[in-house]
Amino acid sequence: MALLEVEDLTVNFYTQDGTVNAVDNLSYTIERGEKFGVVGESGAGKSVTALSLMRLIERPGHIESGEIRFKGQDILSMSEDEVRSIRGNEIAMIFQDAQTALNPVYTVGEQIAEAMRHHLGYGKSEAKEETIDLLAKVGIPEARKRYSDYPHEFSGGMQQRAIIAMALSCGPDLLICDEPTTALDVTIEAKILEEIESLAEEFDTAIQLITHDLGVIAEVCDRVMVMYGGKPVEKAPVEDLFYDPKHPYTVGLMSSIPRIGESADRLQTIPGTMPDLVELPPGCSFHPRCPFAEEACTLREPDLLDTASGKPASDVETDHAAACLAYSGDLTGELDYTVRVDEDPKSNAPTSQITGDNQ
Numbered sequence: 001m002a003l004l005e006v007e008d009l010t011v012n013f014y015t016q017d018g019t020v021n022a023v024d025n026l027s028y029t030i031e032r033g034e035k036f037g038v039v040g041e042s043g044a045g046k047s048v049t050a051l052s053l054m055r056l057i058e059r060p061g062h063i064e065s066g067e068i069r070f071k072g073q074d075i076l077s078m079s080e081d082e083v084r085s086i087r088g089n090e091i092a093m094i095f096q097d098a099q100t101a102l103n104p105v106y107t108v109g110e111q112i113a114e115a116m117r118h119h120l121g122y123g124k125s126e127a128k129e130e131t132i133d134l135l136a137k138v139g140i141p142e143a144r145k146r147y148s149d150y151p152h153e154f155s156g157g158m159q160q161r162a163i164i165a166m167a168l169s170c171g172p173d174l175l176i177c178d179e180p181t182t183a184l185d186v187t188i189e190a191k192i193l194e195e196i197e198s199l200a201e202e203f204d205t206a207i208q209l210i211t212h213d214l215g216v217i218a219e220v221c222d223r224v225m226v227m228y229g230g231k232p233v234e235k236a237p238v239e240d241l242f243y244d245p246k247h248p249y250t251v252g253l254m255s256s257i258p259r260i261g262e263s264a265d266r267l268q269t270i271p272g273t274m275p276d277l278v279e280l281p282p283g284c285s286f287h288p289r290c291p292f293a294e295e296a297c298t299l300r301e302p303d304l305l306d307t308a309s310g311k312p313a314s315d316v317e318t319d320h321a322a323a324c325l326a327y328s329g330d331l332t333g334e335l336d337y338t339v340r341v342d343e344d345p346k347s348n349a350p351t352s353q354i355t356g357d358n359q
């Protein structure tokens with residue numbers, strides 16, 4: 001049994017402009033200790049998916065259907081008390097904006113110690129010593145002294161480290177990180193990502209890392225799901241995704257990874273924007289932006305298929321799946337792109353360039 005099994009999750013928001021289908025029939029699994037990336041542009045449904053796992057979707061949002069099984073138990077059918085005992089304890093979450101997660105009126109150390117006392121039943125001095133240990137582990141210098149500092153006395157990077165310490169304080173099995181480094185300087189970003197990765201390894205915590213940046217995924221994750229318009233368009237082990245992307249949207253995302261030393265005007269981005277989720281285009285929702293789109297793409301919505309066999313990903317064991325008519329044999333042309341992967345000496349992340357007639 002996987003640690004987390006999300007099956008056919010559908011989440012809508014009932015707005016004045018109409019029903020926003022933010023997450024549409026989404027399925028994925030995360031194994032124990034696995035680092036799973038979720039990537040896509042703004043509005044793809046990444047955060048709504050994460051909030052659903054913690055059952056934190058509020059009006060006008062509603063989880064319409066699906067199952068979210070954590071260690072085999074369906075989170076969606078649990079009582080509010082049961083969910084509360086899992087939240088922040090077995091499943092922890094780190095948000096982009098650390099400041100909102102720290103309470104300004106308590107010292108950083110007290111907040112973490114309090115979480116430990118509450119969830120783990122530690123005594124006062126035990127919780128304090130454990131907190132100091134944890135602060136040191138996440139890279140806060142002079143942790144004993146900083147224990148009594150208030151959040152405003154910490155820099156942005158330090159605050160984010162404190163949030164990581166808080167999230168890990170109860171030894172969660174799953175850590176959801178939603179854009180954990182977006183608000184930070186790039187040099188601090190790399191360090192924090194390393195920190196998250198090595199701590200997750202030490203605590204054997206699985207990670208669901210949400211980002212719009214494939215470079216961040218390459219640094220940290222084992223497997224990745226690319227989302228577009230509330231649906232997964234590609235799922236693969238990270239290496240396969242980088243060296244052999246199968247969905248044109250993924251290819252477009254890869255060509256937008258900035259490379260150190262490369263001027264911004266040479267970067268390609270995918271023309272167009274995410275469609276309006278109230279009125280999705282017919283057929284494949286990516287077709288208006290896809291350089292390979294044909295008439296069939298405007299008519300038929302592609303299923304997520306195993307790219308090797310063309311069989312539905314829901315029916316077969318698949319390592320690499322994509323939702324594109326190219327894999328069901330419904331396209332007359334080819335997906336004509338080549339991906340060049342350059343190993344960047346300054347980072348572990350491969351970066352890619354797209355060449356080909358259609359780019």
Ligand SMILES: Nc1ncnc2c1ncn2[C@@H]1O[C@H](COP(=O)(O)OP(=O)(O)OP(=O)(O)O)[C@@H](O)[C@H]1O
Pocket residue numbers: 013015020022040041042043044045046047048049059060061212277
């Ligand atoms: N409270 C809300 N009310 C109405 N619509 C919402 C609400 N929250 C999210 N949505 C809609 O759900 C869709 C998915 O949003 P979500 O925040 O999950 O995207 P995302 O991929 O996480 O993007 P970002 O990277 O900007 O956070 C968007 O179209 C958004 O407008």
